[in-house]
Amino acid sequence: MVTSNEFSVPDITHADGSTSLENLGPVELNHPTQDIDGDGTMDTATVESDEALIVMTDTDLDGYADHVTVVDDSGEFAAWEFRHDENGGVRWERTDHGNLG
Template sequence: MIASNDFLLPDLPHIDASSSLDDLGAVALDHPTQDIDGDGTPDTNTITVDDSLVVVSDIDLDGFADHLSVVDHTGEFASWQFTQGADGEPHWEQTDHGRLGE
């Protein structure tokens, strides 16, 4: 497990902007420390994994992450949303990707 001060992520070896989250299920976000949406309730944690910055947010405050963004050491970034597909199966869907500064 990759540990933050307040929550655990399943082991994400070498996570970067090109990583697949296909095998990553729901991520518990037990004790977020930052309030990314400004509503006064902490909903986000930020950690470093290998050479990447990972931002994990629980916007609906159900205890599980809904958004995950990664910026790797090259400036590449990617964002995913945890959603339920048409088949009823939950999965991470990539919502954005690119390179910072371009």
């Protein structure tokens, strides 16, 4: 399992399905441990806390997470994508949310 020190982020280990990531900023993915797309390159890491499972993926392999999914113990989940706008701004945008139950 990946521990929280694998990511250069504010304390994301306390996130749950309702936590907003809008102001999080870039998330450096230091040591991915899974190859989620099967291309032979490690691109994903997970953090497990007492409240949730957090999955972070670097789809463009630039060293920063592009996609984050949080699933908490109640079954609530949220998926977020890191976006760049034409003015050079960046933000996390929630792309999906709901409850698995």
